[in-house]
Amino acid sequence: MRLYIKARLIEGYIPVHYNYYLQSFFYKSFPGKVRKDIHDSGVRLGPRKFKMFTFSRVYGDFERRGDRLYYKDYVYFAFSSALSKLVKYVYERVNAEPQFNIGKAKLEVDKMAMREFDKELAKRGSFYTLSPVVVTKKTGDTSNYYFPHQLEYTYLLQMNAKRKVLALTGKALKTDIEVRFDNWKRAVVRYKGTRVEGARGKLKVRGPLTALKVVYEAGLGVKNSQGFGMLEYEGVSIRGVLGE
Incomplete structure (x- = not known):
């Protein structure tokens, strides 16, 4: 399952290397026990641990100033997981709390869409x-x-x-x-x-x-x-x- 998000920039900027901040946003969307289980164990295969989720780059029109990205209006990104419950947790969290942060940027969700594997x-x-x-x-x-x-x-x-x-x-x-x-x-x-x-x-x-x-x-x-x-x-x- 996959979730697509469009969010309006309220203020601030996103660091050029923002993967950790965006990852943290997704982890915080999971309930406490689920967050710990996915972070610590994931889905195991012997000594290997697979978190079974991924996410996109942040898209949108921006101006780069040094190590900061100043988006002009909206940002677009996607979250995907082979564990559909994780996608639903992100959707529910963003739906309940439409304002969120990525790094130093304050954002508000404008639109979301979920899609299944085609x-x-x-x-x-x-x-x-x-x-x-x-x-x-x-x-x-x-x-x-x-x-x-x-x-x-x-x-x-x-x-x-x-x-x-x-x-x-x-x-x-x-x-x-x-x-x-x-x-x-x-x-x-x-x-x-x-x-x-x-x-x-x-x-x-x-x-x-x-x-x-x-x-x-x-x-x-x-x-x-x-x-x-x-x-x-x-x-x-x-x-x-x-x-x-």
């Missing part, structure tokens, strides 16, 4: 990124970032998707997803001061519907709950869903 659009296999796709592999104490031009990239995405599906459903995928970027650019974001690198652009993702649903709702790649790996169907936009 099988027919997913079958087409054409997507673009709403937030960068991050792929890493740990060697000793070092995590290396991988990009679409590297041989291991698709394999690492496939393994990550398989683990998410197994953790959620208890069933192993028999067929891998196939991921191919048509064009991409490197994106660099700082999360709590740490440099995170990913790829953004248009891509083809094909495979079993079970896997497509999981990567669409929970995110492709890693660090999804930090605001990475959110995909959208080609031809669909946040503003469009909201009737803009």
Whole structure:
């Protein structure tokens, strides 16, 4: 399930590297016990923990001044989860408390829309990124970032998707997803001061519907709950869903 939000800027600014602030906003929308369970454990698969949610970048017209983004009027963003209850919690919180903060910006919700996974659009296999796709592999104490031009990239995405599906459903995928970027650019974001690198652009993702649903709702790649790996169907936009 996915929630799209349009909010009016009342005052202030959003920091350039705002992922942590937006993530905190979503976590605060969850009831206390749910928040702790998702943050501490998520959905487990052996030693791995999957939060099973992701979110987009913040879109809208803005002016950048140093490390601050001054949005002119409205901002648009989306929250998605393979655990539908999390989407409902965010909707209920924002509906009950329409004014909220992201960093130093005070905002008021103007419009929201929820959508379910669309099988027919997913079958087409054409997507673009709403937030960068991050792929890493740990060697000793070092995590290396991988990009679409590297041989291991698709394999690492496939393994990550398989683990998410197994953790959620208890069933192993028999067929891998196939991921191919048509064009991409490197994106660099700082999360709590740490440099995170990913790829953004248009891509083809094909495979079993079970896997497509999981990567669409929970995110492709890693660090999804930090605001990475959110995909959208080609031809669909946040503003469009909201009737803009």
